[in-house]
Amino acid sequence: MGKTIFGLFFLAGNICLFGYMITKDFDFADSGFILLFYGAIFNLFILSGLLIYGEIDKAKRKVCYQSAGFLLINIPVAILYAIIGLNII
Numbered sequence: 001m002g003k004t005i006f007g008l009f010f011l012a013g014n015i016c017l018f019g020y021m022i023t024k025d026f027d028f029a030d031s032g033f034i035l036l037f038y039g040a041i042f043n044l045f046i047l048s049g050l051l052i053y054g055e056i057d058k059a060k061r062k063v064c065y066q067s068a069g070f071l072l073i074n075i076p077v078a079i080l081y082a083i084i085g086l087n088i089i
Contacts, residue, residue, distance in 0.1 A: 002069070020085070036082055050071070051068055
């Protein structure tokens with residue numbers, strides 16, 4: 001589940017960033033910043049759910065923590081994309 005959500009938001013962020021860089025259409029930039037806000041909330045919700053589920057079910061703990069780790073990769077990528085997006089606008 002963590003890998004899927006990571007891939008989904010990573011792909012959406014790439015589409016927004018590179019869509020703006022190629023077309024200079026502000027709709028891509030606006031969508032990217034909206035994605036940062038709602039994506040952060042959604043990822044934190046899923047992350048907390050994975051951590052809680054990992055604590056409850058000891059057999060699935062390693063898998064849940066690995067999925068949570070994949071979601072945490074989105075944080076520096078989102079920060080980098082926000083910096084790039086703010087500098088090119």
